[in-house]
Amino acid sequence: MASGADDSAYAYTIVYVPDVEKSADFYAAAFGYTVRRLDQSHRWAELESGATTIAFTPLHQRETDGLSGEVQLPDSGAAARGAVEICFVYADVDAAYKRAVENGAVPVSAPEEKPWGQKSGFVRDVDGNIVRIGSHVRE
Incomplete structure (x- = not known):
């Protein structure tokens, strides 16, 4: 166990995008969140x-290879599924899905x-990342 593990918390999920403001505005409209901060x-x-x-x-903020200073991006085709899926939980999944699509999300499966x-x-x-719109899992 790492030192200080009792004080740790999962803090961020960072999404690398071509246009930060466009993506933040899209998530605010499509998924009902407020933009807390957009730096100058x-x-x-x-x-x-x-x-x-x-x-x-x-996207260009990603880590570099340390030798050439080149940005390292996944080596896969445009149609490939990304390595990360974002999931939002809602009480009314159907209404949340409808709002997302009405605000520019591309439907994958209802x-x-x-x-x-x-x-x-x-x-x-808007950047092609998969977003799950779901309910809490019922036991």
């Missing part, structure tokens, strides 16, 4: 999203009851 340089934005912050930063006790549907955000 437009290289960082945060949503008011509860205990864990969702933040956006430009909400449906899943065998594990969750109602969920999927959309793509």
Whole structure:
């Protein structure tokens, strides 16, 4: 166990995007969040999203390989599924899904009851990332 683990908390999910302001505005409209912070340089934005912050930063802010200073991006085709899925939980999944699509999210699959006790549907955000719109899992 790492020293200080009792004081730790999951703080951020950072989404790398081409246009920070556009992505933050999209998430505010499509998923019902408020933009808490957009810095003057437009290289960082945060949503008011509860205990864990969702933040956006430009693609070129990613880590470099340390040798050439080149930005390292995943080596996959445009149609490939990303390595991360964002999930938002709502009491009314159908209404949340409808709002997301009406505000520019691309429908992937409409909400449906899943065998594990969750109602969920999927959309793509303005940058192509997968977003699950779901309920809490019922036991």
